[in-house]
Amino acid sequence: MARTRVYKSDVKAAIHETALDLRETGLIDKHTMRRFDESCLTPVRKFTAEEIRALREREQVSQTVFALYLNVTKDSVSQWERGDKRPAGPACKLLSLVAEKGLSAIA
Structure with a gap:
């Protein structure tokens, strides 16, 4: 693939x-x-829990809606924002795109 x-x-x-x-x-x-x-290529960077929460709040969406855009579970977004887990792979790439271009870039 x-x-x-x-x-x-x-x-x-x-x-x-x-x-x-x-x-x-x-x-x-x-x-x-x-x-x-x-x-x-669009660079991929690591995001802190605070950066992920700020990114979601900047886009004015709930954790559930943010998770749907990123194709992950709401629990994943919650764990990222609490700092319990960190996004990896495709999720980091999508977060980088959202940070640079907004949520509409992956809609």
Whole structure:
């Protein structure tokens, strides 16, 4: 199954896809491809419990609605906001997108 990439913009998506094709043909080395990844793909960062709560409150949604957007359980959002657990993988990516572009970016 192919991984879905989330780009900073449509232009960067086109550039990155071209670079991927060039990498597959051997015209771009691994180091150069990493630089394209860093500049084109949306960065993922770790969120604290307070940041997650503030993000949800900024978007003016309940834990239940926020969980539906992120495709996780309400209990997961609650545990993140209490600091009992931390989001990982796709949830971190989605939180990064929401932080940068708002909840409408993943709607």
